[in-house]
Amino acid sequence: MQISARNVIKGKVVSVEKGATTAHVKIEIAAGQVVTAAITNDAVDSLKLTVGDEAYAVVKSSDVMIAVD
Amino acid sequence: MQISARNVIKGKVVSVEKGATTAHVKIEIAAGQVVTAAITNDAVDSLKLTVGDEAYAVVKSSDVMIAVD
Amino acid sequence: MQISARNVIKGKVVSVEKGATTAHVKIEIAAGQVVTAAITNDAVDSLKLTVGDEAYAVVKSSDVMIAVD
Amino acid sequence: MQISARNVIKGKVVSVEKGATTAHVKIEIAAGQVVTAAITNDAVDSLKLTVGDEAYAVVKSSDVMIAVD
Amino acid sequence: MQISARNVIKGKVVSVEKGATTAHVKIEIAAGQVVTAAITNDAVDSLKLTVGDEAYAVVKSSDVMIAVD
């Protein structure tokens, strides 16, 4: 499957924390650079996400903001 | 200003393309890893975004998806 | 690729309208039920989206609201 | 009330699962086609969402992605 | 129609700027407090949005961030 989202960044799952309905999954996309995703517990189960897995962080361009100091 | 968004990734602006109302700004966050942001033309002007600037890509955790091969 | 987004709905591309930077793509997911996506022109090119193509509308659960009459 | 969101899809509530703060509501929009929404528990209470109710899944066009095989 | 989005803020349309596909609509929700919405040109036409109209800014709670100084 190829997706329209312009940001598909390869990394490694470093943490999976399930909540009551919402899980937080952290992916290391570069040394020391971790991205946090809030997804459904169902998605964690469906993708069998486990610490150490290769995975991608996927973000639609319209969901990216820019900041400057 | 400190923001609740958990993903604030430092990079360098490599492209600014204004449209009629929506601009696309690309930030290189690591060698060869470019993130695309769709923001308003107004924001580009307000932040004076220019190629070569240091800037941050900011993404709310609830806007990050995970994919696996 | 398998994605965490819980809503992946098969359909057929019925319209592709490129703007200056943002394109509107319409997918018919059932007889008379059309979904509109606002994506980048780049994504339209990259996925070679053309009227008549099979495609999927993909939506993260946290982007779905519920309304009642 | 009429809303700018271009995607308002009629269906029937087939599941309501409250979490600690976030609920997952599933709406069947066509035979076998279920859409999942992650909304606040407050919204579930406020709209009195119950299995069997008619309801609409509402999605802003900028939150819809397209994928192809 | 009643919607799950928890933030429905009444105001007055003070500006409508159509782009190629995406429009920017500004709503004054309090004296001097203006909210900008990026919506489709189609939605502007469909809702017949005109400067001076009463309208609501609608935002899903999961799309609101918090910042502190």
Add this chain to the structure above:
Amino acid sequence: MQISARNVIKGKVVSVEKGATTAHVKIEIAAGQVVTAAITNDAVDSLKLTVGDEAYAVVKSSDVMIAVD
């Protein structure tokens, strides 16, 4: 830090409710006008959000919809 998000609205924190992973924070932006944000528990801790604090509700323009009666 200056951000591209066009909507940065000052207010006062009136409620902080942590869930298992997702917190709901309410900010009063004008007399009787409260905005709800769904953010991570981590963000609440990191920003040390407490009832009575001054804070800003931040919303990207592409996440704002318009409704009319």
